[in-house]
Amino acid sequence: MDAPSTSDTTATTADRQIADSPTAEPQSDAVELDAPSNRKAPFPRGFLETISTGWAEHPAELPQPREQAAWAARRRARVSEAFPGRRVVVPAGGLKQRSNDTDYPFRSHSAFAHLTGWGRDAEPDAVLVFEPRDEGHEAVLYFRERADRTTAEFYSDATVGEFWIGPRPALDGVAADLDLATAHLSDFQPGDHDLTVDVDDEVTRFVSELRLIKDEYELAELALAVEVTGRGFDDIVAELPRIIEHPRGERVVEGVFHQRARSDGNSVGYDTIAASGPHACYLHWTRNDGAVTPGDLILVDAGVEVDSLYTADITRTLPVSGTFTDIQRRIYETVREAADASFAAAKVGVPFRRLHEAAMEVIAARVAEWGLLPVTAEEALDADKGGQHRRYMVHGTSHHLGIDVHDCAQARRDMYYDGLLEPGMVFTIEPGLYFQIDDLTVPEEYRGIGARIEDDIVMTADGPVNLSAGIPRTADEVEEWIARLSR
Ligand code: GLY
Ligand code: MN
Secondary structure: OOOOOOOOOOOOHHHHHHHOOOOOOOOOOHHHHOOOOOOOOOOOHHHHHHOOOOOOOOOOOOOOOOHHHHHHHHHHHHHHHHOOOOOEEEEOOOOOEEEOOEEOOOOOOHHHHHHHOOOOOOOOOOEEEEEEOOOOEEEEEEEOOOOOOOOHHHHHOOOOOHHHHOOOOOHHHHHHHHOOEEEEHHHOOOOOOOEEOOOOHHHHHHHHHOOOOOOHHHHHHHHHHHHHHHHHHHHHHHOHHHHHHOOOHHHHHHHHHHHHHHHHOOEEOOOOEEEEHHHHHOOOOOOOOOOOOOOOEEEEEEOEEOOOOOEOOEEEEEEOOOOOOHHHHHHHHHHHHHHHHHHHHOOOOOEOHHHHHHHHHHHHHHHHHOOOOOOOHHHHOOOOOOOHHHHHOOOOOOOEOOOOOOOOOOOOOOOOOOOEOOOOOEEEEOOEEEEOOOOOOOOHHHOOEEEEOEEEEEEEOOEEEEOOOOOOOOHHHHHHHHHHHOO
16 A cells, blocks of 8 residues: 655655654645655645544543553662663664565564563654652653644554554553653653663663563463464464475465464564474574475474563474374484473573583483494583584574563573573573484484474473473374374
């Protein structure tokens, strides 16, 4: 659809916002209002004289604070304590151009979502500011309020106009919803000494480390994300016959999962990896343009992001025909053994890196047993001279999970990889084995087989809890799953 925008169609969001300032006076002259365009007729005077009138008032009733608001306030208190007397700025980020006048769907910065509680409905270009006061800070949320209906923005701005994108929030509505002071974006002035997330290292690190321990609300949202993701995996299994039929079956897998992510969540938390046959050995295979062929394994790594923006991150590897061959089963069950060893190692007070080490001990032992290593398993595990087994699993075993799929990415190493497991941490366990199609170091029967199992784990005082345990994961369970749903 073409937008009868008054601004140049190649203008950036910021340009468009300036061009259609919501504080602009009502326009009355059709020729002045509508810049010459190669693709539309100017609005006639009759339209311009009537378009701003005849609308009912917006409902006056304000919402109750959403559940997330009280949790976000507690998180903000931590930021306030950490930076006394300093002005802290947390931008939501803006729209990103895809091409010409189309943008990618907006998704706010994770620190912004965490500290405001504003999830999928956050406004592009919003900014959360911690204004220093005599005691602590006052948090103020600046955003571009919906335009008055007397402005051209209302009906002619395809980026922010309510005629185009639907109802947008008012300052008082968001203030009530998030239980936070709000102000119009045009009142926000950056300061010379601001500590701005993604500009200042100290504050960027702090807000990333603040997410290492999840609160109750976050744990519930992550459990929900896993639950919906499980439904998406069921959908894929149920659709296997159609997936096999299509020459680009991997795309069908991606689409089936995406349908569930959009209907029951906000979106996918990252691009779905639908990697069949040898593609499973490419760790982030997201081209997804291959066929899904009986006799092969298909590795699906996918996660639903729910409306609060928390995401799951789950991998299952399925035999396309419904049953594993002997070699596929051996590889798959070794990956499961590694995952189980990692899970068993997860204890409060143990270094995060033990999760990886425990998985690697299994992988090294098994590939050595299979005669694939030029050294012993013990030698392969040597921190200095070893690592030969890593050819078959080059990635890490675990990462923190939350609003970002790779959460807490700016945390210091001694808080993350060398940090100790604590109750409230959420992380993946995701070992794999990948034998590339052209890897001459392995017998031919291994080549082109890749398998990964990825689960989402919550650390509790009583031990680890596998949120995704309900999604079939042993080789027998996976075969039974396919038999049950895809016949
Ligand atoms: N799910 C993809 C990854 O963890 O890298
Ligand atoms: Mn992962």
